[in-house]
Amino acid sequence: MTQGSKKQVIVVGSGLAGLSAAHEALKAGAAVRMLDRAPKPGGNSIKASSGINGAGTRFQRDIGIAKDESFYADTVRSAGQNFQEGPTGIDRKTLIEQLTSQSESAVNWLVDEIGVDLSVVAQLGGHSVARTHRGAGKLPPGAAIVSALVEKLKSNPDFVLENSAEADELLVNDGAVQGVRYHDADGQTHELEGPVVFAAGGFAGDAHGLLSKYRPDLAGMPSTNEARPASHGLLEAVGAEFVDMDSVQIHPTGFVDPKDPAAGYKFLAAEALRGEGGILLSSSGERFVNELDRRDVVSDAIMALPRSALESARQWDITLLLDPGACEVVGSHIGFYVWKGLVQKKKVKDLAPEIIAAVDKYAALVASGASANDALGRKAFGHWRLPSGEANREEEVCIGTVTPVVHFTMGGVAFDSHARVLRSQKEGELTPIPGLWAAGEITGGIHGANRLGGSSLLECAVFGRVAGADAAKSLTGNE
Ligand SMILES: Cc1cc2nc3c(=O)[nH]c(=O)nc-3n(C[C@H](O)[C@H](O)[C@H](O)COP(=O)(O)OP(=O)(O)OC[C@H]3O[C@@H](n4cnc5c(N)ncnc54)[C@H](O)[C@@H]3O)c2cc1C
Incomplete structure (x- = not known):
């Protein structure tokens, strides 16, 4: 459970959700052990080309948008019927409120604390105003954000990133997640102990697996995501609930x-x-x-x-x-x-x-x-x-x-405003699984039937940060 003298948070996935979680966990005083099965960090986040949404930012004001109060309504409209439906216990309203109201601070965090240029604002389809932020230079926003965050994290001695390391199983004791079992590039199996933030991305590239299970009409279609099996099974094995999987x-x-x-x-x-x-x-x-x-x-x-x-x-x-x-x-x-x-x-x-x-x-x-x-x-x-x-x-x-x-899977694991993964208890009531958090495209419930462009990077930053901070807090018993 410890790395040096500090207790550790385990983060699975080095896309924007995982990196954001790691940043906040370190800030809260924990050590971070990050695993990614890919040989390099960044996941699909590094490919993002349009930008990240923020409502009420100073960059919007610079282009004459004095106020932006329609982001919540735009997101609900885009979510469609799924906003009204879905399992009891998924608080879509709160999650969307959190996503949209914390969007300005997410953009400010990336600009002021991480040092990413996000000064250019564009209007994408489905948005009432221009609110998708990217930099003025040639580097696309995903690559700019990921490289700045990785550089920052690597300068912290309490942060360890292991690539070509695939999590195979969540370790559970008495209903609570206590760590992960993973294998490294040489096929050696290892176990790590600690609270887990699961940020393993979506299943768009799992053409013959989850895609054919939930959307047989799309089975075998090519994808903008790497063609790889999804990791949702690890969450399913510990009883996690899933929502909107056919979106x-x-x-x-x-x-x-x-x-x-x-x-x-x-x-x-x-x-x-x-x-x-x-x-x-x-x-x-x-x-x-x-x-x-x-x-x-x-x-x-x-x-x-x-x-x-x-x-x-x-x-x-x-x-x-x-x-x-x-x-x-x-x-x-x-x-x-x-x-x-x-x-x-x-x-x-x-x-x-x-x-x-x-x-x-x-x-x-x-x-x-x-x-x-x-x-x-x-x-x-x-x-x-x-x-x-x-x-x-x-x-x-x-x-x-x-x-x-x-291109993107809206559905994923059910989670709450603390980014805790939920499982179904008696009579369909959803309760958090102790020791397990999730953020990013692996989660479901925010986008409903349709994701607005720019809102995926945003959910990674907002809920990744919440997950990292909360998981670190659990180490001190002040969760
Ligand atoms: C081409 C393209 C352009 C896009 N443009 C935009 C955009 O402009 N704005 C926007 O908001 N969204 C955009 N998106 C969507 C957005 O990039 C993704 O939804 C988001 O980055 C997902 O981030 P994440 O951290 O959840 O997952 P990812 O960034 O996909 O990271 C997940 C990581 O987990 C690792 N992993 C998976 N399973 C395991 C396991 N078992 N053990 C260890 N590691 C594991 C993977 O290797 C991966 O590195 C775009 C997507 C694509 C493909």
Whole structure:
């Protein structure tokens, strides 16, 4: 239970939830032993590209948003029916209140205490105002936050991070969690004693396991998450309750890599590619949806089309095409995708005839300036400037293949405002499992049917910090 002279908190998972928990546990005077089965820290958190939500921040005020009082209502609206339903004992109202009211302090913590730049604020879909924070530099927000936190934690001698170390079992005595059993890179088994913060992420990458159990219709779909089995079974084994497990977020555009088209893991094709002017074409070369519609609408439209001929993968071959105007505006994204071989630059004259026809038709629509003319309802054309007809044949467009991907799992383990994991007692009443906390994508109950962009990093920071502080407090008996 001790590390040096101090008692330890065990943290499973080194994504933002685990790192936030570790920070607060150290601050409260505990030692921290962090395990991660991956060879490097950061989990999916390091990939986050849009940012973290904060309501009422000084960065919002800098861009003229004097007050932001709609975050709670936006989150409840997005959660949909699940907000009203669900097992007794899940206090969704309190959890959402906590998430939204502590969002400003979470952003301030990352900026002022951890030293992350989050000065740029953008408005994502489903939000009433701009409240998603990222930095002004080139480093995406997930990588900026994770690297700053890891650096800070590593400078503390009471913090030990072990990578390639997978937790296999929670150790239980008399109904209380007392530690973990794990194996290291050499396959050696070890046991650690102490309160456990479980921050092992979601199950979007578990295509043939939990996904097929809870959403058989999505079984085998590729994902923006690493293709790996989920760790929820460890919590199930100690009686934890799960909520909203069938609420799964699909992103319409993950890149199909021509070098490995059936790969289960796909890079996200950022929303900005469509927002700034990109169009989507079916395999027969036709537009079929308003590319700027909600994620679920665009995904459903794609999934109503014939699937890719690939037998081994449940995916679609949709062409994402950006004209030179759109390519220029998202130049930093495009440079990376071209380098990865996911996007090619091609002259219009070298495209397939049906794609040239679609480009000409769309270019004529944009040139008409009459957005009302789009039968699919697209109202904004971004930075598209390619003309129609022979005049465009020598121009270079950016082109890649995309498919819907499983992106985020809203469901997870039931937990309370102290980030304690709950189990079902008599008559369905939920009570905390002593010695066990959870935070981040592994938990369920906050997002309901749909997560707002930017709210996952936020839940990691808010509830990760609560979990770490509370777990550390349990060591002194003042829980
Ligand atoms: C491409 C992409 C972009 C995104 N962009 C955004 C965004 O801009 N804003 C936003 O809010 N959200 C975004 N998200 C979602 C968000 O990044 C994740 O939901 C969030 O980071 C999850 O954090 P976490 O700490 O809960 O889990 P993770 O960051 O996934 O970390 C979990 C860690 O636990 C480890 N682990 C699992 N099981 C075990 C075990 N048994 N033993 C030891 N270790 C284990 C894993 O190896 C992993 O490192 C994005 C997601 C993706 C994939």
